[in-house]
Amino acid sequence: MVYPVGQFVDKVTILPIDNFIEDGDKILNFTLDNSSVSLGYPGSIDTGKGIVITLTDDDCAFTFDDLDGIAWSGSDNVPASQAGPNPTQISTLFDGTNLLMNGLAFAWLTDTSYWDEVVVESEPVIVDMDPVTGEFTISEQFLANTTWNGAPQPTYSISADGQYFSCLQLMVVNYTLYQGGSVLRQFTETIEY
Numbered sequence: 001m002v003y004p005v006g007q008f009v010d011k012v013t014i015l016p017i018d019n020f021i022e023d024g025d026k027i028l029n030f031t032l033d034n035s036s037v038s039l040g041y042p043g044s045i046d047t048g049k050g051i052v053i054t055l056t057d058d059d060c061a062f063t064f065d066d067l068d069g070i071a072w073s074g075s076d077n078v079p080a081s082q083a084g085p086n087p088t089q090i091s092t093l094f095d096g097t098n099l100l101m102n103g104l105a106f107a108w109l110t111d112t113s114y115w116d117e118v119v120v121e122s123e124p125v126i127v128d129m130d131p132v133t134g135e136f137t138i139s140e141q142f143l144a145n146t147t148w149n150g151a152p153q154p155t156y157s158i159s160a161d162g163q164y165f166s167c168l169q170l171m172v173v174n175y176t177l178y179q180g181g182s183v184l185r186q187f188t189e190t191i192e193y
Contacts, residue, residue, distance in 0.1 A: 014053070021132075022061040028053040060167035064131065067164075068094035072171065074191035076107055083114035088189050090173075093124060100124035101138070105158060105177050108187060109146060117146035117153060125158060134164035140178065154180030169193050 003010055014028065031050040070092045078084025086107035093100040102124040109117050122144035129136035138160040146153045160175035170192045177185045 014055075016055050018058070022059045023057060025057050026055040028055065058167060062131070062134075062164075062166040064094040064099050064129070067092045067099060070193050072191035072193050074189060076187050076189045078108050078111075078187055082108075083111055084108070086111050088191060090189065090191050092127075099127040099129055099136075101127050101173075104138075104160065104173060104189065105143065105156070105175055105187070107189075108177075108185070109144070109156070115148075117148045119144045119146050120152075121145040125160075129164065134166055135162075136164065137161045138175070140176075143177070156184075157181075 001012070012030070016026075029050060029052050072088075072090040072092065074088050074090075075085045076088055078086055088103070088107040090101060090103040093102065102122070104125060106119060106122075109115055110119060123142055125138050125141055125143065127136050127138055138158065140157055140159040143156040143158040145155055157178045158175055159178075160173050162171060162173040164171045170190070173189045173191070175187060175189070176183055177187070
């Protein structure tokens with residue numbers, strides 16, 4: 001950039017664009033040439049002629065293999081009126097084709113001070129995750145069969161969306177729980193490993 005003689009103030013706008021690729025920090029060097037004007041604090045003749053800005057890489061690459069066999073813990077946002085929040089334990093698996101999640105919504109279902117059901121049959125749910133951004137969806141699918149006081153209850157299914165923040169090893173899951181085909185509850189689980 002060239003600034004006209006006599007112009008002592010100007011702006012340079014830097015708009016970083018996240019590329020979702022772990023590719024290291026970016027260093028920007030700004031130097032004034034052919035000028036008696038300094039950048040920043042006064043000092044020796046060379047001080048203030050340049051400034052260095054570092055843009056820190058905020059991406060942490062991951063693969064689905066990295067999420068295989070992970071035990072997550074955290075809590076849900078169940079309100080106190082329903083004896084929440086509940087501590088959660090969820091696991092993720094990668095079977096070579098699908099990323100799977102097991103235990104989602106179980107903390108609320110099995111909370112002995114509120115819903116108090118016993119899971120008698122369950123399957124991990126299939127997670128459709130973008131391997132670059134970590135954003136994911138879970139299409140509505142079977143979750144579990146339960147009993148309450150020994151009596152079988154209508155079948156549960158679940159759908160969800162959320163995001164895995166790989167740098168933080170944190171996942172936020174917003175789920176809708178269905179019972180017998182109707183929406184029963186919507187909660188969020190925040191988990192980490």
